[in-house]
Each structure stands twice: as C-alpha cells, then as structure tokens.
Amino acid sequence: MKFKAIVADIDGTITCEKRELHLEAMKKIRSLKIPVVLATGNTLCYARTASMLIGLDGAVIAENGGAIAIRFDLQGTFEESLEECEKAYSFLSEYFKLTKLDPLYRKTEIALKRDFDLKKARNLLKSQNLDIEMVDTKYAIHLKSTKINKGVGLQKLAGMMGLKSKDFVAIGDSENDLEMFEVSGFGIAVGNGDEIIKEAADYVTEDSFGGGTVEALEFLESKGLI
Ligand SMILES: O=C(O)COP(=O)(O)O
Numbered sequence: 001m002k003f004k005a006i007v008a009d010i011d012g013t014i015t016c017e018k019r020e021l022h023l024e025a026m027k028k029i030r031s032l033k034i035p036v037v038l039a040t041g042n043t044l045c046y047a048r049t050a051s052m053l054i055g056l057d058g059a060v061i062a063e064n065g066g067a068i069a070i071r072f073d074l075q076g077t078f079e080e081s082l083e084e085c086e087k088a089y090s091f092l093s094e095y096f097k098l099t100k101l102d103p104l105y106r107k108t109e110i111a112l113k114r115d116f117d118l119k120k121a122r123n124l125l126k127s128q129n130l131d132i133e134m135v136d137t138k139y140a141i142h143l144k145s146t147k148i149n150k151g152v153g154l155q156k157l158a159g160m161m162g163l164k165s166k167d168f169v170a171i172g173d174s175e176n177d178l179e180m181f182e183v184s185g186f187g188i189a190v191g192n193g194d195e196i197i198k199e200a201a202d203y204v205t206e207d208s209f210g211g212g213t214v215e216a217l218e219f220l221e222s223k224g225l226i
C-alpha cells in the first residue's frame, strides 16, 4: 500500500540542531509528489511562513493542534480559547517565575520558557480542576487543553483535504508528536527523538534532525510506501 501524504513536525525534525532549516531535508521535501503538511507547537504565522518558504501549499497544524489552515488564501481556524490556559498560568505563576513565548500570536495555548521544574508544575496542576496539560517539546513547555493535540488537528485537516489521517506518514521528534503518530498510518521518529516517541514509532532513523527526515523519506521511497 502507498501512503498519500506526509505530516512533518518542524522543530527538531526538519531543522538542524540550532533550529535553522535543514537544507537537504528541504530539497527532499520539495521533490515529493504528495502533499506535505507541517505540524508544530509553534504559532500559526510561524507554520504558514515555514510552509511558504519551503515551497509547500499552506496546509499546517499549529499550536499543537489548536490552529489549522489548509491554504494560504484561507485564514485558518482556532479550536480552543485561551481561558482555561490563563487560569492554569495564573495558578502556576504563584509557584514559579514563568515567561510566556510569543503571547501576541498565540490564540489557543500558552508556550513557556523551559526554565522551571516541569515535574513539580505537573503535580501542582493536578490539584486544579482544569482540563489543561503540559507538554515539553524540548523547545518550549506548552500549557494546552487536553482536547487538542496534533492528532486531533491531523484528523480535522485530513478531512478538509479529502483524506483520512491514516493516509499520512507522520515524522516527529518529541512527546507532542505522539497523538499524530497514533492517528496516522505510519510513524517515523528521527534519531534525536525522545524515548517516548521512539517507542511509539514504526521506524526510527539513525540520523538526527533534518538528516533523519531525509533518511525517513528515502526509506519510504525505497519500500514503495510513498
Ligand atoms: O514550538 C515548539 O515548542 C516546537 O514545536 P515543534 O517541535 O512541534 O515544531
């Protein structure tokens, strides 16, 4: 069987170690004949800009599934409001000095600088009656609704593209990619990935970062999977 599309995480997956785009991965992605969706914990404008500059067509999942768009000429939709996240943020601010990242551009979740004790914060948050969880992408810690994730985002976006989430191969590097591995047809973790994402993967590359994505796409081609 052949998969019909790719969904790729951005940071840690199509980038280099210092977060700049991995040029060989860009070349490989551009050479594909099937749609490539970008899925990120970052903001919608970041995802759309990346899609434009890579030469893709604007299908993106941003804010860990909270925001999605299918084309550049459409504005995008937001799946959640910030209200509950703000409550969690106020509560945790009593215990830690927290720094928000890009608050002007985030509509559905709060991203925080990774300079506080996540384990302690997760335990404290349990005492609150909020549908909010914390995910660590290794680039930021996200305070987000338990109802949104990249998997839910992929299901919605796939439908808008006339596809099913199982038609996609997902490539990722960290715990915020888990749900999109679960709903996609095949999951590939890059070599620098978390243990948790490697365990959930159908295939793990030897190479890391963008080099891992090149290896993943070559593997799929060599097996006739795309
Ligand atoms: O913004 C971040 O935390 C990084 O997100 P990503 O690895 O999902 O692209």
Ligand SMILES: [Mg+2]
Pocket (backbone or CB within 6 Å): 009, 010, 011, 012, 013, 137, 172, 173, 174
């Ligand atoms: Mg990542």
